[in-house]
Amino acid sequence: MNTNTGKVTLLSAGPGDLDLLTLKAVKALAAADVVLLDDLANPDIVTLAPQARVIRVGKRGGCRSTPQAFIERMMRRYALKGLHVVRVKGGEALLFGRAGEEIAILRDAGIALDIVNGISSGFAAAAGLGISLTHRRHCHGVTFVTAHTEDHGEPDWAALAATRTTLAIYMGMRRIGSIAAALLASLPADTPAAVVQWAGAIAERRLLTRLDRLAADAVDAGFDSPAVILVGDAIGESVEAEYGAAAGALTAVDKADDGVVAQAA
């Protein structure tokens, strides 16, 4: 009979602002013995777990990082010792990342697991832009896709575009040029597009433009990861309200210090 009191909480830290944590997340952190902290989570989150031992397990794509196997062994070891391990991931843990693998490892080891959902940056980005990700007039849905894949293959951009859903593209900044080019083969050149860097964090920056100017405007304005790219007619609701139908073609805009959308040259 398993009398082990240890457990793992897979905790979604949200996009950065600690106010976007759920009450469940706050409670889990207050009860943690060990916190395994990902790079993409706001490091201030540890202030909510002052009693815990904190171990940083960063895995920023391409950088020297903590091997996944090491992270998994650590979670297992501490939990089997009877400790409450809180595995903190940025955004929503069940979207991208390696939650599926970690869940399987824990299940195989017979370790109790709790999952705490969080706000993914795509939603925070939409909130920052003041738009809905779907719109009754424009589309039936939204597709969250990562441009960064295990086998370094590309998502099928043509197939994604064919759904006519809003596209929320994660981890795409390194390939923003090729992504935009691929989408332009299937979508109108004036399809509204946005980049939001550090969505849902104090440092949030927002760029609103059109698909055929997306890469150029993002590079010119110095946007980089971590950022989410949003493409689709629903994104244009933000601009229409700002400039009105008489403003003509969408133009590149950048956020000023106060977060207001300002007109670039």
Place this chain on the structure above:
Amino acid sequence: MNTNTGKVTLLSAGPGDLDLLTLKAVKALAAADVVLLDDLANPDIVTLAPQARVIRVGKRGGCRSTPQAFIERMMRRYALKGLHVVRVKGGEALLFGRAGEEIAILRDAGIALDIVNGISSGFAAAAGLGISLTHRRHCHGVTFVTAHTEDHGEPDWAALAATRTTLAIYMGMRRIGSIAAALLASLPADTPAAVVQWAGAIAERRLLTRLDRLAADAVDAGFDSPAVILVGDAIGESVEAEYGAAAGALTAVDKADDGVVAQAA
């Protein structure tokens, strides 16, 4: 100069469990003068706004409901009187629903707007099933789509299937038979599929099966809205861990009272 102190907070209530509210949501509710409460939000949420006037503005598809125009007029009226109106929506306000229209109305009226993100039921469903919505081995993304559209048209199921993303289908229970049939034209019959009713709420029920048995199993087990339908290989991670590769074809399962996945006949 606009000296109006009124504002509207578009607040995502999450899937039901009040513990899944963000800290930001809790603070907004504590500061509300008026709460406009949607049907799909847990009504207990009003306990977090004891000082507020609560007005229920239910719009359950097909039922006699509060007209959208009336809701919008109310929001505007109270805000222009200088009050803080909190418009509570179930799940994530920026996903489906009519947030886009409400945002436009408020912006046109020059009313300050704040948006509070929340946990959409698709994520809560995945957490309940103990799975990631994406998986490095299986897919690059997840598509959130509503089967219920303004013009009563259907989403392009073939196009959605062609993306090879996990599908999270909302408001599809009434059409689950035709949806499954449409997907079967493009996906393997044994594609893992799940239905989660009242995801993220105390009453949560989960069904795990395969695409070709999805409609029959859901009907047999009495699943109904509000529910989210999940389709895709990533969904199968839950079953593989439960039953192992030797279990053969996926079979219909239903949640017992204790929430454990039980084997149906």
